[in-house]
Amino acid sequence: MTTVSMTVNGQTVNADVEPRTLLVQYLRENLGLTGTHVGCDTSQCGACVVHVDGKAVKSCTLLAAQAEGATVTTVEGLAEGDQLHPVQRAFKENHGLQCGFCTPGMIMTAVDMIKRNPSLDEETVRRELEGNICRCTGYHNIVKAILAAAQAA
């Protein structure tokens, strides 16, 4: 077993985990933060995207031990109290989700994307979504939501 310690959504957490535990398993199984999803086993789908030290990361590609000492934000930590994050609001306003399974990863990717690109255009949004797969929306309204949130930021 390995001891890991990190800050998740503002709280310090410690646990003994098997060394092979992935960050996404640690978040879901140890911390009960089930908003972060697992949609594949090849790091393609992006349902598991969280922020590690401010950067969007696929939490299935990282061991929990590699996040030692890191600051992690999951979709559960995005809203401030009752105040939804502007990207969360934009997804709702623009019908950027249907079944909701890819949504947490999409939102976490979008927050990071907007932060890194002060002036986003449609082509960039579509290219940057390469690592997030949605089967429901055809991306039309996801792209619209991200552009709307970027505009409002």
Next chain:
Amino acid sequence: MSESGIGQSVKRKEDFRFITGAGRYTDDINQPRQTYAYFLRSPHAHARINDMNLDEARAAPGVLNIFTGEDVAKDGLGGLICGWTVHSKDGSPMKAGLHPILALDRVRYVGDHVAMVVAETYAQAKNASELIDVDYEELPASVVTATTTDKGSAQVHDEAPGNLCYDWELGNPAETETALKEAAHIVTLDLSNNRLIPNAMEPRAAIGDYDKGTGNYTLHTTSQNPHVARLVLSAFVGVAPEHKLRVIAPDVGGGFGSKIFIYAEETACVWAAAKIGRPIKWTAERIESFLSDAHGRDHVSTARLGLDPDGKFLGLHVKTKANLGAYLSTFSASVPTYLYGTLLSGQYDLPAIHVEVDGVYTHTAPVDAYRGAGRPEATYLIERLVETAAREMNIDPVDIRRKNFIRAFPHQTPVIMNYDGGDYEASLDKALELIDYEGFSARRTASEASGKLRGIGFSTYIEACGLAPSQAVGSLGAGVGLWESAEVRVNPTGNIEVLTGSHSHGQGHETTFAQLVSDRLGVPIDDIEIVHGDTDKVQFGMGTYGSRSGAVGMSAIVHALDKIEAKAKKVVAHLMEAAVEDIRFEDGIFSVAGTDKTMAWAELALAAYTAHGFPGSELEPGLKESAFYDPTNFTFPAGCHICEVEIDPETGVTRIVNFVAVDDFGTIINPMIVEGQVHGGIAQGIGQALLENGVYEPDSGQLLTGSYMDYTMPRADDLPNFSLGFTKTESPSNPLGMKGCGEAGAIASPPAIINAVTDALGVRTIDMPATPARVWAALQSAKQSNAA
């Protein structure tokens, strides 16, 4: 019209939990003392199991038990069933071998279930599975749709000689042959409809639980129809009596058909939970989804369309081989027959049709309904034929369609369906306007100037959904009725719970169903809760597929609301000492005609439960009504999709530069949600036409496209923005005039895209998916034949 009523783009009630990470999908749920299952799967397409040694695996850390087909058989459980019986031309029923939950002495596809390991942790179960020693005797496999019925092919089931499950036909052979003989022109096309792997983003999952104290079983599962799952598991498989089995489908992350079916894994989890005495959880890894979710499509066809000298259609003959995979899945037999052959008339007055379908077995994963289910295959075939006929006869593809449209309703086709309404010209006209058809040649010239090839393609489609009148499907072989149920419970405080047999897994029922109730009763949608997905709460229901939840599920709610209103009026009449006939109800207010007496909704609701002074037998307390609604006909959404592509001849890359979809869905409850359904459907259609292909290695039967590295899921940068329009003719077959919108995009779009690609390339046909490699190769061979 209220802000939250019918026709308004109300933002979804369900979104809050999904955007905050508070959704509860099956894998998010954990039970006390939970154990984990891992399924050992066959690495071979076809093998005999001579022996299985479990000793080492049983001794591995954490292992609680290992189950095999023998254990299942010992408990007397039945196999998995196909709920639709199709008959061959000679009247004999389809030939089905046993579909065991865990393999007995043979495995029949890569991914077939060999053993179930249950352990304290998932890792322990998976590790232990590697210690199971299976003595496989590998056998030749039959994998390819076109050749599986050939003499000498490996046999999938002893019960189905020549791998033929059924040879089915529909229509009129003699009239069709006569029509084709008299035709001035015949278009013949050999078409394949590529195999697709559904890939809902949430992998399938199950938690089986058994309460020793009560003898009750509970199954949480990723299902589109939990009541059907319970019925099959109790009545046919025999896991538990229906009243002792609760099936819960909580938040479900997409289905597209693949979660209709009752699979081995959830069956084994709920069965074995009683043996272990603890809950058992299983969640598919994505590779297991690829291997063992039911796949879609996989047809090869030869079709002949006969026309008179003016381009009027005279007759259509279709011969199809439909791959059913290694076992019949829950509804698989119906998909390439009654959901396919019945749609071959398209939007056209086609006097003679004859369709013959061989349902064939192969050593591949079962094939069943996937978004559109049979109707995309029919639409692809007819719309490719029509476009090709137009080209060969030098008729504009728009004109040839206008020449053949059905214009008078009801219209009886030669293939069962009775179209009850529509206006195909209207959707075509609107689509032509949206795409700016007149400007196309200028756009093509502009593309040529930049070295690109531009093409345009049409698809004027029809589908039959709102599945389905029970009597009709019963007469065609369905083992179930396809009505829907609803129960409306008005609470004493006036808020409302609606229990529906439909299931929402992305469709937004919690919003649209609430809009319907709000519109009718004048109650705010936040005071209306839509309850679904739990057999302990909802009495029965047939679930969500076949674009049925609006046309059938909401119609059931309408009927329950009719009864609620009637009962409420009785209560109001009693309280106001007026005649029932004089009670009016509008915007949530009851009034007595000709007086100024009124009563608000909440006041009525409370009075219905206090029941003070109710005259006993004539007026019961309470306000709760239910209804079972059985549709009188299918519904017939129709429309026109037009696709414009630009192809780079250097690389073969196809870019969709313009995509227009105009659909007639009848009444629309929430345009925002309907548009979202169309977007998603078109994306899956573009996936089929340009990107996706489920490929088995033809000799070994190994799945070559078993991950997102190999199977091309549409990404955001593969797709354009879509331009949508709507026309409206109300369905005369249900009280709301709804037709259904969930599948249209996937049904209509593939032929529009391939018609555009072949137009751009100047070739007659190209197989789906039209990948850059195939497009490039087509261009090279066209060049060579031009040079020759």
